Amino acid sequence: MKELRAKVLENVPVAAGVNRLTFLLPEAVEGLRCGRFVNLSVGDGAHLLRRPIAICEYSENTVTVCYQIKGAGTRLLAQRRAGDMLSCVLPLGNGFVLRENEQRVALIGGGVGVFPMLSVLHAYKGSGRQFYSYIGFRNKAAVCAEEAFKALSACCAIVTDDGSYGAFIASERFGGLRVSADAERSLPADRKDEGGQAFRRMNAVAAFFEDAERAKPDVILACGPLPMLRVLKAGLAERGLRVPCYVSLEERMGCGIGACLVCVCDTEGGEHARVCKDGPVFSIGEVKL
Amino acid sequence: MADLRVSLCGVSLKNPVIAASGTFGFGQEFDALYDIGVLGGISTKGLTLEPRLGNPTPRIAEGYGVILNAVGLQNPGVEVFLRDDLPFLRKKNIAILANVAGRTIDDYAAICARLDGEVDLIELNISCPNVKCGGMAFGVRPESVKEVTRAAKAALCRTPLIVKLSPNVESIAANAAAAQEGGADCVSLINTLTGMVVDIERRRPLLANNTGGVSGAGIRPIAVRMVFEACNAVTIPVIGMGGITCAEDALEFIIAGAAAVQVGTANFTDTLAMPRIVEGLHSWMDRHGVKNLQEIRGTLRLNG
Ligand SMILES: Cc1cc2nc3c(=O)[nH]c(=O)nc-3n(C[C@H](O)[C@H](O)[C@H](O)COP(=O)(O)OP(=O)(O)OC[C@H]3O[C@@H](n4cnc5c(N)ncnc54)[C@H](O)[C@@H]3O)c2cc1C
Ligand SMILES: Cc1cc2nc3c(=O)[nH]c(=O)nc-3n(C[C@H](O)[C@H](O)[C@H](O)COP(=O)(O)O)c2cc1C
Ligand code: FES
Numbered sequence: 001m002k003e004l005r006a007k008v009l010e011n012v013p014v015a016a017g018v019n020r021l022t023f024l025l026p027e028a029v030e031g032l033r034c035g036r037f038v039n040l041s042v043g044d045g046a047h048l049l050r051r052p053i054a055i056c057e058y059s060e061n062t063v064t065v066c067y068q069i070k071g072a073g074t075r076l077l078a079q080r081r082a083g084d085m086l087s088c089v090l091p092l093g094n095g096f097v098l099r100e101n102e103q104r105v106a107l108i109g110g111g112v113g114v115f116p117m118l119s120v121l122h123a124y125k126g127s128g129r130q131f132y133s134y135i136g137f138r139n140k141a142a143v144c145a146e147e148a149f150k151a152l153s154a155c156c157a158i159v160t161d162d163g164s165y166g167a168f169i170a171s172e173r174f175g176g177l178r179v180s181a182d183a184e185r186s187l188p189a190d191r192k193d194e195g196g197q198a199f200r201r202m203n204a205v206a207a208f209f210e211d212a213e214r215a216k217p218d219v220i221l222a223c224g225p226l227p228m229l230r231v232l233k234a235g236l237a238e239r240g241l242r243v244p245c246y247v248s249l250e251e252r253m254g255c256g257i258g259a260c261l262v263c264v265c266d267t268e269g270g271e272h273a274r275v276c277k278d279g280p281v282f283s284i285g286e287v288k289l
Numbered sequence: 290m291a292d293l294r295v296s297l298c299g300v301s302l303k304n305p306v307i308a309a310s311g312t313f314g315f316g317q318e319f320d321a322l323y324d325i326g327v328l329g330g331i332s333t334k335g336l337t338l339e340p341r342l343g344n345p346t347p348r349i350a351e352g353y354g355v356i357l358n359a360v361g362l363q364n365p366g367v368e369v370f371l372r373d374d375l376p377f378l379r380k381k382n383i384a385i386l387a388n389v390a391g392r393t394i395d396d397y398a399a400i401c402a403r404l405d406g407e408v409d410l411i412e413l414n415i416s417c418p419n420v421k422c423g424g425m426a427f428g429v430r431p432e433s434v435k436e437v438t439r440a441a442k443a444a445l446c447r448t449p450l451i452v453k454l455s456p457n458v459e460s461i462a463a464n465a466a467a468a469q470e471g472g473a474d475c476v477s478l479i480n481t482l483t484g485m486v487v488d489i490e491r492r493r494p495l496l497a498n499n500t501g502g503v504s505g506a507g508i509r510p511i512a513v514r515m516v517f518e519a520c521n522a523v524t525i526p527v528i529g530m531g532g533i534t535c536a537e538d539a540l541e542f543i544i545a546g547a548a549a550v551q552v553g554t555a556n557f558t559d560t561l562a563m564p565r566i567v568e569g570l571h572s573w574m575d576r577h578g579v580k581n582l583q584e585i586r587g588t589l590r591l592n593g
Pocket of ligand 3: 274277
């Protein structure tokens, strides 16, 4: 964990209201990992809190994040140009770790929660695992990183809340897995385009549950708005699905490093856990949602 | 290099820069970013006799140049602190201020008795609601400031007592004087100012607790004025805080009369704020040919 001044290499829109920001680290940083996050300074003197953003991709000396332009801080971040300096504290939190026996992995991402899921795909690229991605956006304009999800997943469903876009794609490169006729029927489309892609009103969790029996994941990773994670937790319990499931939570933060107890969530044991330090990734059974 | 040492109620600090309560935990996390041994001291998260869970979330919000917090004294309890956190802090060779809180006068006395001789200084957070007085904070009226100070002081034989004053009061000078009359060895100020942020879409306060404590750069002029008034009202040392972000900010408080300073919110904005302030004090004093802090402390001259 370090506080560093990094140079912005790129800060460009990738979908409506979403930017991708890549910065150059001035020195090596240990422990970069999918699901961990960086705490970015807004840097104008008026906004005193850093903004926590998930690491989306990284190399030895660069980190890429994708962020939604939401309030004052992210609006200011969006004004940063290549060459500008940016203060960041990184890497923070625990992140996602896949065990050896977790070969079939379901990724469920909603809204800005898709980026931590993308970070898992990047991090485990070439590991031989099969990823089943269920990715939800508000509408077609918000859809981003579709190509990356398609390219890195064995099977990938892109859905939208309003049905303005949707796609269900199985890649042959991953063990020749195809959408079986059955699976395709099990995803009845409101509309279908010529390529047979399903275009429908749906959220990522519903897409996962429709496909769960075919995907048979060894582990489920999820990130998205709280209502989405609640539906996932309830759905797993209802269906008696005993697959290990890890969720990445969001909470407003002060220090970002575990010292101030601002960012807590409730645990099932009746205690508090710090999202910034004990999380943001928790076993779904461990936390009250 | 200038001499930054200060002595607070007989406790010597290598420099006047102390981490403010609640923003620094018990030091371990920040120690992963830099050696906290470079600091003058640390004031711990507010401790209570029993563990407390604190308030629901969201616990933090932002205003212009300020933040609001409503953590609500979440802490593991004094016994866990003594067992798990104090040994680490002891190794760091910095002044340890145990910030303590309670719901009743007896709570304050009991926690002071438990910590007596275990830490370097005790800092009484009197901004907490007094359950026996309809929830009005202990720190509001001078009479109750004096009463809680007296009870805490009576429970202490070895450790000097700092009373941390609330700014949400009629007269900071009267309350500072009341703390001294109650037997305080030192006062610190300011604690946070009470504020509110409204989420206009939901038409609800943004903080789950509705109101929160305002801190950060934007409160500094208020804090400097209050520290100056407190310094003029007492003969015991005063620790100043509120919105300090850099060495120049800290010097405002020292020139106004503070013996030492605490830094809170700036640790969030800039995790390395405190070591930078220590360095900045050295370079400012060297540039100005000031050899030690006593030369400038309380040297403020009013206009006219
Ligand atoms: C671990 C973690 C990872 C995240 N990863 C991403 C990501 O990859 N992409 C992305 O677009 N967003 C992500 N977020 C959410 C992101 O932090 C907020 O959208 C952002 O802080 C909003 O800042 P603002 O200035 O636009 O909004 P403002 O409303 O001006 O923010 C005011 C304050 O509230 C905080 N805040 C507001 N919304 C959130 C939120 N949802 N979570 C936490 N703090 C919030 C801000 O940090 C700031 O302190 C993540 C949050 C967490 C906790
Ligand atoms: C998140 C947070 C938690 C705090 N917790 C405590 C506390 O437990 N006890 C206390 O006396 N003051 C507490 N404070 C107040 C600070 O110690 C300090 O008095 C105040 O923030 C003003 O200084 P600053 O502007 O440098 O932050 C807290 C402040 C913040 C921001
Ligand atoms: S933000 Fe300070 S403990 Fe998590």
